Amino acid sequence: MKKGIIPAISGLLAGFLTAGVFFANTDMGEKTVANASSDAEKVYVPFGKQDEYYLFASGGHSGQLFVYGVPSMRRIRTVPVFTPDAATGYGWDKKSKEMLGGYTWGDLHHPAFSETKGEYDGKYLFATDVANNRAAVMDLKTFTVEDILNVPNTSGPHCAAFVTENTEYLFLPTRFPVPINREYAKLDDFSTKYKGVMSAVTFNEQTKKLELAYQVALPPWSYDLSDAGKKTSADWAVLTTYNTEEATTNLEINASQKDRDYIVLFNWKELEKMVKEGKYDTVNGAKIVNPAKHKGAIYLVPVAKSPHGVDVTPDGKRFIASGKLAPAMTVFSFEKAFEAIKNKKFDGEKYGIPVLDYASVMEREVNPPNALGPLHTQFDDKGFAYTTMFISSEIVKWNVETGETVDRVPVQYSPGHSVAAEGDSVSPDGKYIVALNKIAKDSYLSVGPSHPESMQLIDLTGSKMKVIQTAPVDPEPHYAQIIKADKIKTIEVLPKDEKRPNSVWKQEDARIERKGNEVHVYGIAMRSKFIFDGKAERKDVVTVKQGDKVIFHLTNIDLDEDITHGFAVNAYNQNMEIQPGETKTMEFVADKAGTYPIYCTNFCSALHQEMSGYLLVEPK
């Protein structure tokens, strides 16, 4: 393999890539079977015990988040984020329906925990939607989404949401260049009219709302992955880019022509200052900074072609980029970069953004023998880095200070990201790493042509890395984060808040009020009945006229753990979940005349089956 300053892709490697995925010899996997008994014990969490960590995996084009326990690798929960979820009624009740804004799917990529002083604080989880250009925040007290922000002027915020050291910002760089506001423009005008936009989003903990602080108009390239600085580099952040060739067709070939692409290195404190000083244009209500006009915050660092991951070391001193079409990881020094900026060691400009001199910023190229397709790097508590090798299907452990390879473990197959326990924080735990494999092939009982993805848990505590559990996962976990279980403090029952709008806590207060064509039902769900009208002969029946808008405001007055009620209207395509102590609103137009059973969908008691009523719709 040719080893230059910028490693070029070899013919052999190019052959592998166009052939796509190739499957490593599974002999390596068989070896893990030998010592099965002790591995079995390591991952076994019997009833009465609980897992040590939560793993939150992005659900990719499911639009949702999957919650697993580690080390058992059991899937505990699906949390709906960008896609409606029938099981919980997410997208049916008024609040979640409005949050989703008519979109029926999303493509949830990289989730990120909120941080305090660079440590996961267990309060919130952020995620972005590549499909329909959104950001979301989930409250870890309730495991429900609090807010969704539609991001203007951009298309495919892929590598977000990564957060700064004290959750000041999430940065959402866009994967697909489009004209500002996604306006129509010919591809012949790509270099002049298309832009790559990075959005800086803040989270207001009081209002629980996400807000667009500002955007930066970057060159028309694809922005891929990213990380925030830490400690001495805390004011900075890094993003990888590809297609700096600005190809407009057949990117498979045309976006891999040049030997180098870039890392975008930016100082968000400086950008914040520029915005305060009015150094932006307003487009579509968004403040957009133009780095060619307002200099001093953004630089480009040359990197081996088509980089994918870029990861900041826990001490904040280095950032490591992996070129998926290059065989090597490149270690860059923040300190060297700061020096180069100070001394203006520039190698020209691109779109008015200074390009730093590669040799002045690069510290080391790390090229483990026969390792192919490095993608992402995670860290432990002892100064080691762990890089996934997509093509050679393995994880390579290496020393960040020396570049020395210290261990390798095969995984099955084609790992994209990996995630270490607390691996993106300033103090990783070093106990486990999970490989997020893109290809499962024959790992599990076959479920037809469409296979699951596969996660493999690797024990880092022994003298050698060892795969100790293999878990299928629905498509498609792009990234995950792992947090210590005791950092998350959920609430089990929502508070009995008698002042909450539309809530009803006493049977005699349940009532049906007509306002013109609107029928408001202020009702109760309890074991094991619905009470819509506390004074009626049939308290669990609602009668309306065809064409009326029916608005159900329902409160679950059972303040007991795990007593969730469902509320479904048969043949009216309506269902929602009401958690203990919760009030929810559902509204729909009763446009079909007839007799429609109402029933509880969430098993709640021995008489759950009897928890039903009727919606009677009198014909016009």
Next chain:
Amino acid sequence: MKKGIIPAISGLLAGFLTAGVFFANTDMGEKTVANASSDAEKVYVPFGKQDEYYLFASGGHSGQLFVYGVPSMRRIRTVPVFTPDAATGYGWDKKSKEMLGGYTWGDLHHPAFSETKGEYDGKYLFATDVANNRAAVMDLKTFTVEDILNVPNTSGPHCAAFVTENTEYLFLPTRFPVPINREYAKLDDFSTKYKGVMSAVTFNEQTKKLELAYQVALPPWSYDLSDAGKKTSADWAVLTTYNTEEATTNLEINASQKDRDYIVLFNWKELEKMVKEGKYDTVNGAKIVNPAKHKGAIYLVPVAKSPHGVDVTPDGKRFIASGKLAPAMTVFSFEKAFEAIKNKKFDGEKYGIPVLDYASVMEREVNPPNALGPLHTQFDDKGFAYTTMFISSEIVKWNVETGETVDRVPVQYSPGHSVAAEGDSVSPDGKYIVALNKIAKDSYLSVGPSHPESMQLIDLTGSKMKVIQTAPVDPEPHYAQIIKADKIKTIEVLPKDEKRPNSVWKQEDARIERKGNEVHVYGIAMRSKFIFDGKAERKDVVTVKQGDKVIFHLTNIDLDEDITHGFAVNAYNQNMEIQPGETKTMEFVADKAGTYPIYCTNFCSALHQEMSGYLLVEPK
């Protein structure tokens, strides 16, 4: 506890029921921890090995099916059935969108395998939708839904789909009485205008279509669970009913007034004959048999109040009903029932249907001490029955011949159904039973007020039953079936069928054709690019005019295992999966002008990220 011919509910028991779920002391659970090492080994399936059984769990109000491996209890796959699924694009491509018919959720209850001679044959899986009154069939070669049938005249087919011994019929009895065709009728007219309708559905293996054969107009009661006869009882089937009180409000209290409800016992061969002879009325295109007018096929068997499960023994000689408000299981004899019918041992009629004399049909009441809330019964290969006890949170093993209790195991908590390996076939395996617990409470890391459900795997091979694995599951598995892994033969790649309509296999055949306002794209998805127009300069770009209807016909020409492509249009809320060798169609109106990236959502190669293009929509 009072023990009569029909056991009445005791005051103590009634107290438990109105209090809802109660949590058994978890000391019992702690005991299972002691021998963790050997249990761990029993359930551990390392990479390179596969599970022994598939478990298919109904996904309840998620509308989907969950596929697990046994004994690992790992969730391998979510198969979308009644609800759109963003991850696979189910509900976005033309075929699945039309099958779903505008419904965006379902409530999938009891799944059932197709059978040949009473054995699971591994060919198809059937399921019903309580929410929107549908039945579905899934092909186990591809793990995809082939057909969905909208069932008229009924509301909430709960206890289906159970199949007869050679999959002649699935029977879909309705849970909610409604007027025929769900027409509007006052609840004061409940006994005269409302009906409980049972639907007999056939599956045509040639056309892969479900068809409504006939319906039966039953009394206005709620039909709950059911089973088909086997061997000597193969022409018969049984359903439980509750609310024979015909209460129209507050069923929690009013549907539990009488000491007895009924099992409906019917001869489907006889019904088939009646239909052939024209003994039916046609309503809404459906043939409806009125059992009061056409006698000889349907009988009522008195049973302890509010029964839930009814299960036929593997030898087909007995059926066992469990009264959720009674402490006992009741064993009935088919032979005795046939005798009673022959000798007209009737105890009056209900709605013209003869009621069999209880003592003439009943064989034994089984009342294990301190066991409360029996719901469902499964079987092993040695003549033992296993009944879930919802209130006392346990599974009781007992001898069907003698009624003797031989073992009990606590489960956590509140089991509804349980499912044994091949447990509904004529030859259960007897190795495992899985408790489907309604309440997880503190079994797993907390995920907020809304907890998962919980499945527990019980080893039946030792001298005592033992819980050896505990697995969370998304809401809400009402039932499951377990089949030997080697019975299912999936295909990994769909055949290269060059005559398939709209398919394109060569790059030069990819083309874009305009027909008036419609733009048809006949394209290819392959590693790692889209080809929409084989002759264009930019082969991966589609340009249309605002308001055009765009129809993408895409073929995945990668005929390799696990190389699935996705096809998404950014900001247009569109995504679908195209399996290896598959052709799929997606159509939408390009009503928004602008620039919209197209990208592959299913990771397919090292250059997956580059597999993209543009939809350009010129403004009007």
